[in-house]
Amino acid sequence: MSNLQGKQNVTSVDYRKVVLMSLLLAVTSFIFMSLNFLFFHTIIELFSILVAFSIFIIAINTYSITKNCYFIFIGISFGFVGLYDLLHTLAYQGMGVFPGDTSNLATQLWIIARYVQSISLFIATGFLxxxxxxxxxSLGHSLVxxxxxxxxFxxxxxxxCFIPGQGLTLFKVSSEYVISIILLVAVYLLYRYRKHFHDRVCMLLITAILFTIGSELAFTFYVDVYGLSNVIGHVFKVVAFYLIYKAIVETNLKKPYNSLFFQLKQTKDDLEETNAKLTKEIVQHKEAEVQAKKLYKAVEHSPSVAVIxxxxxYIEYVNSKFTEITGYLREEVMGKKPNLLKSGRTDRKTYDELWETISSGKEWRGEFLNKKKNGQLYWEQASISSIISxxxxxxxxxxxxxxxxDRKQAEEVLKRYQLLSKxxxxxxxxxxADGKIIDANRAAVRAYEYEYEELLELNIKDLRCDKVKLVRSQILKVSEEGVLMERFHCRKDGSSFPVEISSQGMVYRDEHIRMKIIRDISERKVVEKELKQAKETAEAANRAKGEFLANMSHEIRTxxxxxxxxTDLVLDTDLKDTQREYLSMVKTASGSLLRIVNDILDFSKIEAxxxxxxxxxxxxKAITKQTIEVFVFKAEAKGLKIDYYIHPKIPHIISGDPVRLQQVLNNLIDNALKFTEEGGIYIKVTMEELVNNLIKIKYEIKDTGIGIPEDKGDLLFKSFSQVDGSSTRRFGGTGLGLVISKRLVEMMGGSIxxxxxxxxxxxxxxxxxxxxxxxxFVDNNNDEIDITSNGIANLRNHNKTKTKNSGGFKALIxxxxxxxxxxxxxQFEMKGWDAVAVENGKEAVEAxxxxxxxxxxxDVQMPEMDGFEATALIRNKEKREGGHVPIIAMTAHAIKGAEQECFRAGMDYYLSKPVKSDALYSLIKKILDDRE
Structure with a gap:
């Protein structure tokens, strides 16, 4: 309430005028009362009402100038008090305005007006x-x-509040005392906050409230509404209203407008003396102005916050750094106190010490935890001094x-680190910053075997055993990127141990320091050495395993x-039924053995x-048909039927591993045939999704076999496990087929x-x-895809066409x-082909x-000269003399990379032993066709 704080020459109320006016008013009131009490009551109440409305009108119309919240609240409150008093006047006994014309209604309205008046004066100080x-x-008063x-009503x-013949009720009398108590509290609050008022205005308000208390106490004694105490109460009320009116006028009208018409009269001598002083000081003022501008510029652009x-x-100036740090604009803080920055986190004792120090003219230094406009907390270090006029x-x-x-946060982090580090x-x-150790934890004392005080006398370089100098880029990686670095540190006795170091920079009390976390990795190094040895041992064992499998593959396949x-050749001759049966058993057993070897090799490669x-x-589509066709004879031999369906939307050509796809399909169809005694097998191939260039294809192999018990399902995809593991089981196998199929399917981005x-x-x-x-492209020819078991028979007969005569074809074996x-x-003789056979690579080159x-x-593996060297010599000769003879590699090495190694050596085709007759014939037919 800065507009209330000016000092005036007149600072006290002229109580003689107040007493004289009160006596005059009392005598006049007594005379009027003797003549006609109703007329007296009406006149004196109307005077109070006019004063109340005047207070209301003045407060409302001057608020835009004074912005005085205290007096606007008092003004609006007295406007409503005037309304209550007006109704009280009209309801007074004898006025005849309201039905019943009793004194009770008027007394009720009176007590309401006094409650509103006293409570308003009580809570008005809150609006300071x-x-x-x-x-x-206004809305609050209207609701009340x-x-x-x-x-x-x-x-x-x-x-x-009043009962004729009995007088005032207990409620009415008690209310007057309660109202008096409220008014006494209002007096106390006015006195407490008197610095916010001009002295004269404060005394006017206090005197008005005291007269109001006197008025209330007077009204507790009357029995007859026309009694003397009633007259005294009304007189005191008029005086109280008048004094409040005076306070409003003093604050909102007289003082503001007197300041506009300040007395500028001065004598001629005063003006001449002033002009002389101004003339003398003008140069000094100009120089001071230049210095002030420099000072202002320095303060305005200072890296520190400045507040005056x-x-x-109340704030009169803040520099640009203040707005930058706090987020408040200048206009938002001018005229307000710096406590708008309070966060509530700074101890009250700090503020008490601050005001005690600067009020005595001394400088205060300290720290605050303040709050920015956006609610963010920040620490300030302040130096506050007083300016003496x-x-x-x-x-x-x-x-x-x-x-x-930043500094406080760093200190807090350091404290936590120090606490944790212990x-x-x-x-x-x-x-x-100079490398000197400024603190160490207990683990450091134990590890380096120095006393704590001894460690603080060392430089970090004194702990290094390896004197390798790090370049700047390495240091930055360790400190800024958190990269771990390994070095050797020395104990006090000179022994060394390996450590792993991480480093973190921080600022503590304006000094750049570094925290190093160092871990003794002696045990880890031992474990790493053991792991390295174990890894080398495992790799050696794995290489031995690979060599063993390669040799076993070759020795078994050959x-x-x-x-x-x-066996195939003998089966094509004339045999007795018994002989044919025995040889068929040999062929079947050989095939089973070969599959076992293949399964073990594949499983080993997958595991590795x-x-x-x-x-x-x-x-x-062709691969799928060919795979199914292989099982047609076997199914017919068991009296089973095989049907299949391939969805027409599946493209003909896709990119992947056809051999492994056939392997999975072979395993599942073979299992279905093995465990099915009657009925048949149905294979369905559909396309689940096609997104961009990726296609997901689903195969379903359904049989009518014995089924799988529910409690045995978890054995299906376990290595070397079978559903029937008893010694009397009917069905053989290694138990690897489904395991290999599952791994292959997963490698091909699917599931089983x-x-x-x-x-x-x-x-x-x-x-x-x-x-x-x-x-x-997608083939939409449904007739081509939807093939039944009858179609398979026709397809089989179609594939029995003979290879045409080769003419002058001659081969080297x-x-x-x-x-x-x-x-x-x-095999060549049966086809009518001419061939020459040799035993090794050297003879092959000579031939x-x-x-x-x-x-x-x-053959790849031969004595004296292997197939690779022989091929290289043949290709070199062809480069010199021209020509190119196709070479088919035949090898029992069914290991990873064998096929590619053959191609790199110069061979054109690849067949893995044991070579099937059909595969050999098909390949030679293709070569002959390409030759023509």
């Missing part, structure tokens, strides 16, 4: 510190008035403050090639993570699952995800195994030099 719009104050009027729940307040703490009094205060939030198992050192080949999938374009009902059948489903080349040489020669061949079948 808070602002409230006049409309809100509506409630009170309803209680008197409508619901009739307001207590009686008056002697009561020429009269020797404090006129202003100036504060220079610095944002130390009990940490790792070594923690705090290093100064004789198997002869056994299976010769060395089985890679090919990615080539192939006809998935099954559903089964014992005694009814089983359905295995698997999906694979493959690429669709851009050139592929290089094979070190005698049985295998004889097998291939016999190539002496004869012209159309084809070479080259």
């Amino acid at each position: 510190f808070k602002e409230l719009k006049p409309a809100v104050i 008035a509506a409630f009170l009027f309803a209680g008197i 409508y619901w009739d729940y307001f207590p009686d 307040t008056d002697n009561e703490g 020429s009269q020797g009094e404090i006129s202003h205060y100036i504060a220079v403050k610095e944002d130390i939030t 009990h940490a198992r790792d070594i923690i050192l705090f290093i100064g 004789p198997m090639n002869a056994i299976m080949g010769m 993570g060395k089985l890679d999938l090919e990615k080539i374009d192939f006809d998935i 699952s099954y559903t089964s009902e014992p005694g009814t059948g089983t359905t295995f489903s698997f999906t694979v995800t493959m690429m669709v080349p851009d050139i592929l 290089a094979e070190d195994n005698e049985l295998n040489r004889e097998l291939v020669l016999t 190539f030099d002496n004869y012209n061949f159309d084809l070479i079948l080259m």
